[in-house]
Amino acid sequence: MDVELEDLSVTVAGRRLVEDLRMEVPSGTVVGLVGPNGSGKSTTLRCVYRALRPTAGRVLLGGDDVVALSPREAARRLGALTQDSHVEFDFTVAEVVTMGRSPHKNLMDPDTDQDREICAAALRRVGAAHLAGRSFLTLSGGERQRVLIARALAQQPAVLVLDEPTNHLDIRHQLEVLSLVRQAGLTVLAALHDLNLAAAACDRLYVLSGGRVVTSGAPEEVLTPEVVAEVFGVRAHVVAHPTSGAPQLIFDSPVPPTSS
Numbered sequence: 001m002d003v004e005l006e007d008l009s010v011t012v013a014g015r016r017l018v019e020d021l022r023m024e025v026p027s028g029t030v031v032g033l034v035g036p037n038g039s040g041k042s043t044t045l046r047c048v049y050r051a052l053r054p055t056a057g058r059v060l061l062g063g064d065d066v067v068a069l070s071p072r073e074a075a076r077r078l079g080a081l082t083q084d085s086h087v088e089f090d091f092t093v094a095e096v097v098t099m100g101r102s103p104h105k106n107l108m109d110p111d112t113d114q115d116r117e118i119c120a121a122a123l124r125r126v127g128a129a130h131l132a133g134r135s136f137l138t139l140s141g142g143e144r145q146r147v148l149i150a151r152a153l154a155q156q157p158a159v160l161v162l163d164e165p166t167n168h169l170d171i172r173h174q175l176e177v178l179s180l181v182r183q184a185g186l187t188v189l190a191a192l193h194d195l196n197l198a199a200a201a202c203d204r205l206y207v208l209s210g211g212r213v214v215t216s217g218a219p220e221e222v223l224t225p226e227v228v229a230e231v232f233g234v235r236a237h238v239v240a241h242p243t244s245g246a247p248q249l250i251f252d253s254p255v256p257p258t259s260s
């Protein structure tokens, strides 16, 4: 299932947070949003997972405007790991992951063996099967993040929206989560801060600055020293990863402010 953003703009209190965004996430591809703090990545994703209604433009999910979908249909098509993904009450990890199955059931339907197997498989995929009986609230930040990713996988959506999925994760789990996201064959739109991880994990990147798309394309087209200096204000060298060939940045120094 593909995702398309058509001239998306969000204005809050007279301020344009994102402006005229056009993006395409073809079915089965992993597309990354990168950009400095406050460039509009989360705002964009919030429109995709329906936490925010765009002021203008629209988001198409499999050709349908997400705003027009019922909450249940939207949840069947799209799962999200967001910056606001919280669990307030003292649920076990297994219960948290089971919540991912709710779009596929009616309110009072009991969990089936199939539901339980899907949830157990999702926990295994994020390396968190051993946490199933633990209280979610007692987990470390990285453990929580992996469980929330398992919940999104248990939802079995066609599209996954991930806002900083590698937050709190150690390097091994960062690589594992991004590789499982790639292998899942889903359509993925992810905001990522780590440009080297983004280059390794994504088929295509959109670079945002000031709420606008500055450039987009394959990582090697987009992550150039010029773009990194202009958008992130940092001098960088680009080298090809010795085994994968993906562009990797070696950071040098901040670009000095220009005197006016």
Ligand SMILES: Nc1ncnc2c1ncn2[C@@H]1O[C@H](COP(=O)(O)OP(=O)(O)OP(=O)(O)O)[C@@H](O)[C@H]1O
Pocket: 012, 013, 017, 035, 036, 037, 038, 039, 040, 041, 042, 043, 044
């Ligand atoms: N509800 C709101 N009201 C006013 N300003 C907002 C609101 N939501 C976001 N903003 C502002 O919009 C801009 C874009 O925010 P957003 O969270 O989308 O950026 P981001 O690229 O995800 O940033 P970060 O990398 O720091 O997570 C920021 O300047 C933020 O302060």
